[in-house]
Each structure stands twice: as structure tokens, then as C-alpha cells.
Amino acid sequence: MFADSVLHRVGESGGMVDGDGAERTDDSHPARWAERLAEFACCPVLTRRDGPHDGSGAVPVTTLVWSDGPTVTQMRALVAEFGALEPRPAGTRFGFEHRHTARGRAVAVLAWLDRDPARVRLPEAIVAQLAAEQIGYPETAAAHWQARATRLLGLGPQGGEFTLPALRLLQQSARADGWPAALRWLDGPAGEPRTRLTVVR
Known part of the structure; x- marks a missing residue:
């Protein structure tokens, strides 16, 4: 540049x-x-x-x-x-x-994985890259996808930021229990405790 x-x-x-x-x-x-x-x-x-x-x-x-x-x-x-x-x-x-905004990246990876849940087995960096390249207008996604994106962002050590470790946590849940179960986990009640990543120094 x-x-x-x-x-x-x-x-x-x-x-x-x-x-x-x-x-x-x-x-x-x-x-x-x-x-x-x-x-x-x-x-x-x-x-x-x-x-x-x-x-x-x-x-x-x-x-x-x-x-x-x-x-x-x-x-x-x-x-x-x-x-x-x-x-x-x-x-x-x-x-x-x-x-890309953090929310846009989160919505994009959710939408991209939802199109083909077998993609949860790909490395999270590849998922994030391909989702950003292939999913347009994430800001117009339905309210339930926006809510899921908020919860995905909240899994990181600093809520509100998009992180690959948080995406990895979601993918691990999907690989273990299936994509629908992973979405139900994100859809849980707002007050329900969820796993949250912490940074160990």
C-alpha cells in the first residue's frame, strides 16, 4: 500500500x-x-x-x-x-x-457451517476465511442468527471479539454432538451458564 x-x-x-x-x-x-x-x-x-x-x-x-x-x-x-x-x-x-466486523464474521461462519454441517471438521482458520469470502450481507441475517452470533462472540476471553478459539469450541461441540445440538447450545436461555474461554498467562 x-x-x-x-x-x-x-x-x-x-x-x-x-x-x-x-x-x-x-x-x-x-x-x-x-x-x-x-x-x-x-x-x-x-x-x-x-x-x-x-x-x-x-x-x-x-x-x-x-x-x-x-x-x-x-x-x-x-x-x-x-x-x-x-x-x-x-x-x-x-x-x-x-x-469485516466481529459480528459479521460470527454470522458468516454460522451461516457457512449451516449450509453444510460437515464443514465443522475443517480447521477453524479455514472456516473463518471461506465464510468471510463466501457469505455476503451478514448484517441482514435473521434475528436468531444475530443472537447466535452474539453468543459465539461471548465465548471468547474478551466478549464481543471474534476469536478462532471460540469458533473451535463451537466446532468441537458440533463434532461431538452434531450441528443441531451445537445450535441448541447457542440458543440456550440467556442466563444459562456456558463454557467461556479464559486466557492463561
Whole structure:
């Protein structure tokens, strides 16, 4: 990543706003296009200008940055679909940076495992990676999946963070008793004691 990369948001007057809050009027077309793309994708999208601005000849890239929402594959399809309706700015090359919230990661692994419970036998790092790559819009999951995600996050040593040891604990439960039983364990009454991981120093 280049040192002069900066995230932009669209200012009230339509120009880009740099990280220092100073509004710019140049190079704002990609940011405005991305703002309309965000409405189309139903997901907030930021833009970051990557690459040298010193006339060295390298082609700069406008990187689309978003959290949860669509997968990278889905976002590429949305960019193509939206670009057919509203052509992208001339000469603009897009990069993609998909970020994940802790809740989004938790919902994604639950949904991904639920599609094929045999996947609980895979290493937890692989489960987390493939779920993040293949499950889109985790924030729109039904309330019971959101509640399960909260309980999965609560298994970790610091509640609210997504951790591989907590995922491993869930997978071990599923391997021992079956996926439906593991879900029932997550669905237990709010006051019911659950195993919680602790960090031993």
C-alpha cells in the first residue's frame, strides 16, 4: 500500500474530504460514483486513492472499501451491473478491500457451517476465511442468527471479539454432538451458564 493512500468520504458540497478534513474538488468523480454505487449495493462504500501522484506514469487505483455487506465477488458483479447503468469515470481502475466486523464474521461462519454441517471438521482458520469470502450481507441475517452470533462472540476471553478459539469450541461441540445440538447450545436461555474461554498467562 502506498504511503499517500487516504480514505475519502463525500463532502456536503460533493467534493472529497481527505483524512485531515480539507475538502478537495479534484478527483471527486470516482468518489461521487462510489457514493451512488453504495446506494445501489445497500452498503456504505468509501474510496481510497492508491498510487503515486507525481507523474511517474504508474496508473493510480481507486480502491473501494466496505465493511460486511457483499463479498468481493458480489461487489465486482455489482460494480459491473451498476457500471452498465452509470458508466464509471473514464480511466478509473478499481481495487477492492473488504473489511469485516466481529459480528459479521460470527454470522458468516454460522451461516457457512449451516449450509453444510460437515464443514465443522475443517480447521477453524479455514472456516473463518471461506465464510468471510463466501457469505455476503451478514448484517441482514435473521434475528436468531444475530443472537447466535452474539453468543459465539461471548465465548471468547474478551466478549464481543471474534476469536478462532471460540469458533473451535463451537466446532468441537458440533463434532461431538452434531450441528443441531451445537445450535441448541447457542440458543440456550440467556442466563444459562456456558463454557467461556479464559486466557492463561
